[in-house]
Amino acid sequence: MTSAGFVALIGEPNAGKSTLMNRMVGAKVSIVTHKVQTTRTRIRGVAIEGDAQIVFVDTPGLFQPRRRLDRAMVAAAWSGAADADVVVLMVEAHRGVTEGVERILERLDEVGGDRPVALAVNKIDRVKSEVLLGLTKQLNERYDFAQTFLISAEKGHGVEDLRKWLASRMPEGPWLYPEDQIADLPMRMIAAEMTREKLTLRLHQELPYQLTVETENWEERKDGSARIDQVIYVLRDGHKGIVLGNKGETIKAVGRAAREELEEFLGRRVHLFLQVKVRSGWLDEAERYSEMGLDFSDGNG
Ligand SMILES: Nc1nc2c(ncn2[C@@H]2O[C@H](COP(=O)(O)OP(=O)(O)OP(=O)(O)O)[C@@H](O)[C@H]2O)c(=O)[nH]1
Ligand SMILES: [Mg+2]
Numbered sequence: 001m002t003s004a005g006f007v008a009l010i011g012e013p014n015a016g017k018s019t020l021m022n023r024m025v026g027a028k029v030s031i032v033t034h035k036v037q038t039t040r041t042r043i044r045g046v047a048i049e050g051d052a053q054i055v056f057v058d059t060p061g062l063f064q065p066r067r068r069l070d071r072a073m074v075a076a077a078w079s080g081a082a083d084a085d086v087v088v089l090m091v092e093a094h095r096g097v098t099e100g101v102e103r104i105l106e107r108l109d110e111v112g113g114d115r116p117v118a119l120a121v122n123k124i125d126r127v128k129s130e131v132l133l134g135l136t137k138q139l140n141e142r143y144d145f146a147q148t149f150l151i152s153a154e155k156g157h158g159v160e161d162l163r164k165w166l167a168s169r170m171p172e173g174p175w176l177y178p179e180d181q182i183a184d185l186p187m188r189m190i191a192a193e194m195t196r197e198k199l200t201l202r203l204h205q206e207l208p209y210q211l212t213v214e215t216e217n218w219e220e221r222k223d224g225s226a227r228i229d230q231v232i233y234v235l236r237d238g239h240k241g242i243v244l245g246n247k248g249e250t251i252k253a254v255g256r257a258a259r260e261e262l263e264e265f266l267g268r269r270v271h272l273f274l275q276v277k278v279r280s281g282w283l284d285e286a287e288r289y290s291e292m293g294l295d296f297s298d299g300n301g
Pocket of ligand 2: 038
């Protein structure tokens with residue numbers, strides 16, 4: 001008998017949600033950086049464990065939103081949790097029960113309902129094992145978790161156990177995706193995300209939070225390669241200069257890194273063309289949100 005269902009990964013920004021999803025799926029379907037607020041929308045990745053199909057829903061980190069974009073991201077994360085069969089709350093071992101974790105637990109009290117919530121204490125490679133006992137005890141006293149896992153999403157510790165347990169919690173029924181499908185995200189969005197990852201890794205301070213990337217055109221070529229045109233929207237002229245870099249060095253490096261990753265992902269040659277456009281109002285344009293997979297009206301506040 002087959003089973004299938006949704007598992008939402010929630011937690012503070014940087015908790016390791018996307019890293020865990022990629023490991024579960026066995027491919028990089030969600031971008032990862034060392035910076036907070038990398039993931040902007042719900043991203044589905046599919047894993048198979050025995051007869052179970054587990055659809056992981058990677059979500060944006062939960063934090064106190066300030067801007068419209070932040071509010072839309074946080075709303076997308078909570079709705080991911082509300083739609084899931086099982087929720088996994090990820091907490092960073094070395095940070096413990098922060099104010100942010102405390103706020104998430106308060107909200108879980110409201111929206112958790114009778115949905116099982118598992119606790120995954122992540123980044124255990126960063127702490128001494130003594131720390132873990134106290135932390136899991138503290139968290140389990142605070143919330144009635146269905147199960148606790150000590151994991152390192154990056155190194156892989158504990159991930160198998162978590163995957164097996166999740167598989168056992170999937171409702172009986174037919175699989176939700178064809179067995180060879182690993183992600184449910186349009187290719188042009190995956191491609192835009194790859195470029196945004198490379199930009200986020202290279203740009204400093206607030207800049208990554210003030211840009212968005214869209215794939216404008218995707219052309220299949222006769223020789224089997226793809227020509228992909230993307231636009232990077234920034235808020236100000238000054239930002240454009242920084243994204244381009246001295247003699248265009250920055251954008252060239254970003255384009256090269258994104259293209260290499262895309263070629264690996266697609267298994268064929270890619271010609272990637274990046275263009276930077278100044279658009280002072282993009283953070284308030286509904287179309288930018290729908291391109292990102294977000295609900296514009298969620299940002300009202
Ligand atoms: N040491 C260590 N680092 C980890 C582990 N898991 C993730 N990381 C790192 O933590 C950082 C954040 O990882 P992400 O997967 O992007 O975190 P996220 O929760 O998706 O973050 P947002 O999308 O911003 O909410 C990256 O630098 C990861 O390499 C882990 O188990 N151990
Ligand atoms: Mg993420």
